[in-house]
Amino acid sequence: MTKGDNVARFDRYLLSQLLVLFGFFSLVLVAVFWINRAVQLFDRLIGDGQTALVFLEFTVLGLPRLVTTVLPIATFAATIYVTNRLNNESELTVMASTGSSPWRLARPVFLFGLISAVMMTVLSHDLVPRASAQLSEREVEISQNITARILTEGTFLSPVRGVTFYTREIGEDGVLRDVFVADRRDPSTRMIYTAAEAYLVRNDTGTSLIMVDGLAQRLLPDGLRLSTAKFQDFSFDISGLMRSDATVAERISNMSTWRLLQDRDALLAEGTSAGALAEETHSRFARATFCVVTALIGFATLLVGGYSRFGVWREIVIAFLLLLALDGTRSTLTDPVLDDASKWWILYAPSVVGAVIVTGMLWSASHPGWVRRRLRGVA
Template identity: 70%
Template sequence: MLRFDRYMLAQLMWLFGFFSLVLVAVFWINRAVQLFDRLIGDGQTALVFLEFSALGLPRLITTVLPIATFAAAVYVTNRLNTESELTVMMSTGASPWRIARPVAVFGLVSALMMSLLSHVLVPSANQQLAERESEISQNVTSRLLTEGEFLSPGAGVTFYTRLVDADGVLHDVFLSDRRDPAERVIYTAATAYLVRNGEGTSLIMVDGLAQRLRSSNARLSTAKFQDFSFDISPLVKPEGDVIPRLPFMTSDRLLVDWPGVARDTKTDLGSVAEELHSRVARATFTFVAAMIGFATLLVGGYSRFGVWREILIAFLMLIALDGMRGSLSEPVFEDVRMWPILYLPSALGGMIVCAMLWSASGRFKRLFRKRSVA
């Protein structure tokens, strides 16, 4: 039996890795297309795109981990059942509860992976991602060095440049300043340069024209200039440090002081309880997903018409339990004492698994009893 446990566990882990890799690749490509368009469109480099993609992977993996766990359990159980390996094991006296042990170990390993992601890696990645987004949002130079597009680096400001040389010279510059409701100013210049001035940044325009329109009397005045300095530092206000948020905190901090965490994040105790216990419930649900995939196919047994019906039932059951989790957060937000209901989907799934294993155990006992009588 120990050799069979190792054999089945190895099959589960191998297929779990395969399904995880495929699902992560599919979801990542869908997200990477949008991320690439947004970052490269804002003038960022490919290294920034890779950094943002890497920081988003932990959260993406938490999405596909229960699906990969369920798929691996279903595939391995179906293959062992088709090749009569489960039948041989039960004919030796092994009960469905005993055969479920390697699946339970596999579910525990998946749950530990989910716990590591939910409690440590995802909050840390979210914190670092928010900090990098804050840094990039303050980088005015990268926004302006995008040629051929009308950009809005700040409220009421529109910027355009036709061409950007390799040495940073901007050609055919257009700048519209509408921040003052009393007047609107449009600057056009043949060339321009971005110059760092201490902590600020200035746009030096050469050989251009300034047009000023006053709203009070609708009078337009123009002035040519040889060179003109425009301070672009106020276009993006520095945001300072990233505001503490619950998704940015690791679980060890959430366990210490709920009132203090709620005060720091400007939330309530219900939000803190929901964030912490939802992470734990996410791991327990991953364990239940593996057991549901195994138990449903075990109850169905062997059929020459295939096991598509059992797979569909198990999948719909998993979707129904997962759909419950979204509706259970609101009561916890309103009353912190309601946090145990977050574990309701996992508890229901566990009871369903126990009922199916009990049913499978009784069915096989009756089968062997009939054979002995015959």
């Protein structure tokens, strides 16, 4: 077996190890982040009277954006873990002794970073916008669903502040039985309505609750006077109990990149700023390129540190701090692009700076004698 065959086999071995650990860390991180968000989402949806199927649907639609958050972290963690294990087992030392340079050893890591970048590209340019658009539509539908918001049998609900609603039973024909409505939105007057039956009526102007055979009680806090009136039928407008965001304007974050590029002139004519359009488009490409840098930073930092019987915790901390510094600068670069669309190129600055750092580390690992000579010369 030739030297080239051995190197190719090592490339496949290293790439397979990286992909396996990448899948493991991705699952763990997604589970951790998902549990944190699912608790809040569950309380909000179930508290509004939604079913478990709606909760599951919202969870699935939120997964693509969640994956884009954990993807660079999983890429970095997989690279650190695999490189550290290869160092401890002296596999990198053996490959270096066969004549493989640090640049050559970094090739499978670079391919791994490209695979992660392709995943990020598919998510950022297509899946995340599509899921976000669907999620926005479902939120509007749920906000318009009165049955889910205020019609729950045997439960006192407060759709909005100052209003309490209760119904003992909802018939199969839609009739509400034993209805109680307390309206405290006006501080000077408190109203309580009770009715044997009630019906929901929708029209062009809104939605009304028609109560039949009931009693209206009005309390005036100033004089502590209570007045009552029986009624045969009474209309209570509940349009105010609906959320005001019945319609949601389509946002550029919910559009695919192809549409952003194709309909750029139309979006600008509709009022979308050029800076917002440039930031949204180029940030998606910048996220993909950053995945490649994330993988190479972890590998190059541990490769420069070499083998140590005391471990490589110092190199791991350095790699993490480098990644944290580069990733932290990305959030500060959006404002200049929003103000001036011609500055779109600065969104790629973290990836470019990271690539320069990786190049310097790999060059240093390829010329260890030059570094020692320079240090002796300075001394």
